[in-house]
């Protein structure tokens with residue numbers, strides 16, 4: 192596939208919200224006159240209780256950013272109430288159950304009722320403005336109600352992905368000091384039940400300050416019940432008033448915390464605030480997906496990730512759109528499920544991750560071609576670089592060569608799209624996220640911190656604040672500065688590498704730090720290493736990523752045993768179970784290699800570069816190994832690697 196192959200803007204997008212000319216004009220203005228540009232956008236996209244004194248004020252070296260200071264608004268009002276005069280009966284959420292026979296439509300009027308009742312339940316349990324609430328739910332409408340109910344009363348939600356283990360859940364509850372948890376008895380995915388409440392019980396054994404656990408009953412199977420603490424969601428909301436006035440929030444009041452992995456230490460609680468986040472969520476949703484009145488939009492992410500926050504809940508609902516939420520998995524009952532859902536609900540816009548596309552591609556075209564899909568108008572991807580083969584398949588087979596694909600680059604920390612094609616404005620190059628969104632000023636840096644001019648490659652950084660920027664790491668502002676604003680003074684450091692071609696298109700090449708991207712899920716190598724060394728037989732572990740056909744990256748672990756320990760038949764399985772228990776099933780190692788020693792510098796630093804090459808079986812380009820304390824360990828690792836492949 193040549194990097195020069197370009198897919199032109201199709202005719203049916205010539206009347207898109209953003210045309211090539213409009214992109215140029217708006218982008219230019221967003222850079223030349225950010226105050227005027229964002230003030231206009233803020234007026235167009237959001238309803239305010241009180242206007243701002245100042246559009247933006249920021250200082251990267253202190254990790255500070257303030258947008259629309261002095262202003263007040265409420266996120267749930269903007270996502271619900273203000274639409275009611277026109278859209279009370281319109282569907283806000285379509286819920287498709289794991290069971291293909293079951294689905295539900297929730298109108299904007301219903302949404303208001305559900306959110307207000309839940310908000311009143313939270314209040315009745317003492318939740319106040321600024322308090323943190325943990326949400327550990329399956330992909331059911333209550334997840335959206337819970338987020339919006341928090342936003343309505345000014346509580347800060349911390350959604351924890353339902354695939355995380357009790358251990359990981361406990362850490363997040365404690366770090367954010369949540370006092371109330373919203374969960375379900377069990378979730379159902381691919382026909383199998385996952386014991387969410389049992390996980391919460393295990394976590395709460397170590398969280399003495401949690402006084403309330405609201406439980407949605409999904410499967411109605413028997414679960415343990417702690418009297419006084421556990422409350423049945425349905426019983427509680429059913430007696431509440433359907434009226435709960437939205438709290439007027441300051442623009443910079445926190446909206447949510449979402450934990451994400453970094454290259455070192457424990458996951459960090461990325462904090463987003465109210466106005467800037469919502470504005471850029473709403474704008475990117477409308478423009479990136481060229482959303483038109485009445486269309487059905489489906490993002491397959493889980494609400495436990497930032498993509499679910501911004502592009503299932505806040506972005507779509509703020510625009511009065513219809514957002515589909517799917518409880519199940521793309522391969523159940525079979526690999527045609529997504530396209531059955533597209534036909535069933537006449538989905539117009541479909542947004543998913545490259546790993547899902549590759550997994551479905553591997554199942555064969557018949558699962559796709561048996562469906563109609565004529566409702567589809569636009570496709571999108573997010574989470575990792577998309578390889579051109581998967582792009583072409585998505586375009587040709589899923590989109591019948593009619594639907595543009597928007598490849599959206601962004602991060603938990605950026606809150607919303609930062610680099611993306613706009614379907615009416617951008618000629619597409621498969622594998623490139625293309626151009627910066629309005630107001631986003633990018634640069635590529637050389638190792639020495641100087642900016643790459645014109646075409647070239649380097650570290651991807653952002654040069655100025657954007658509205659949905661991360662505001663702090665919950666409880667550790669210094670860590671924010673150290674992680675993002677210290678590597679290159681005056682820039683936000685993304686942790687990604689990228690190339691800019693001669694036409695100005697950006698091509699993300701992946702993380703340049705010790706963060707893995709496994710099936711679009713971020714994971715620190717350090718997290719997996721800490722889990723492995725909990726095993727009494729393990730002295731040391733080093734984890735790297737390696738190319739994986741479906742997952743994008745797989746988890747490769749080099750493990751050194753204690754002196755007196757031996758590998759027995761169970762050890763491998765025990766280590767896999769350990770990662771699953773400590774982090775969650777997404778962290779299961781793909782390869783474990785027993786390593787008598789690890790390549791270290793004389794100062795004791797593990798040389799991951801070498802371990803990555805060995806994992807990739809790229810033994811010819813190990814580079815300089817003479818600086819190692821003991822270069823012979825490399826020979827052993829290579830020999831063992833080769834015999835593992837034999």
Ligand code: 6R9
Pocket residue numbers: 451496497498572573574575576577598599600601602603604624685686687699701702708711712713
């Ligand atoms: C939204 C989300 C962020 C990391 C990011 C990058 C990778 C995301 C991408 C992409 C290439 C894209 N990433 N989108 N790489 N092309 N379109 O995924 O957030 O979970 O925080 O991950 O994912 O490496 O730095 P998050």
